[in-house]
Amino acid sequence: MYGPHPGIAKEIFTYLLIMKTKKTIVLGASPKSYRYSYLAVNALTAKGHEVIAVGRKPGAIGKTPILTEIGEVPDVDTITLYLNAENQKPYYEKILALHPKRIIFNPGAENQELAALAEANQIEPAEACTLVLLSTGMY
Numbered sequence: 001m002y003g004p005h006p007g008i009a010k011e012i013f014t015y016l017l018i019m020k021t022k023k024t025i026v027l028g029a030s031p032k033s034y035r036y037s038y039l040a041v042n043a044l045t046a047k048g049h050e051v052i053a054v055g056r057k058p059g060a061i062g063k064t065p066i067l068t069e070i071g072e073v074p075d076v077d078t079i080t081l082y083l084n085a086e087n088q089k090p091y092y093e094k095i096l097a098l099h100p101k102r103i104i105f106n107p108g109a110e111n112q113e114l115a116a117l118a119e120a121n122q123i124e125p126a127e128a129c130t131l132v133l134l135s136t137g138m139y
Helices: 006-020 036-046 085-098 112-120 130-135
Strands: 024-027 051-054 059-061 064-067 078-081 102-105 124-127
Touching: 024 036, 024 085, 036 051, 036 059, 036 130, 078 085, 085 112, 102 112, 112 124
Parallel strands: 024 051, 024 078, 051 064, 078 102, 102 124
Antiparallel strands: 059 064
8 A cells, every 4th residue: 555554644634624723703693594694603613613603692503502792712713793883893892802813804794993903903804705715715
């Protein structure tokens, strides 16, 4: 047999998979299956990312519970927003305190004020679609 030992290949694959996963908070999560936040939670989970779903009402998306508050979450890579600019305001302080690497402003969630605050705190703001980023391998 040529090539690496199957056990070693599996270990390398597992390591690479873990290194590519990004702890993500989905803010504006909804248990309604027609909502984009619902689709995003499922897509992120399917790609192996750790997801914390936060919404107005408790519930669940698959096995992912929907929390009603953002708790203390260490090592957040991404916060992806599914709230309009006005509904984001109560979360500014918590979002900035978590100091994620980036904030994704999905369509309808664009917010120049929060984007400027993010940049001032060395957080990358991105006007993008989480679902498109995932489907194109750009997440």
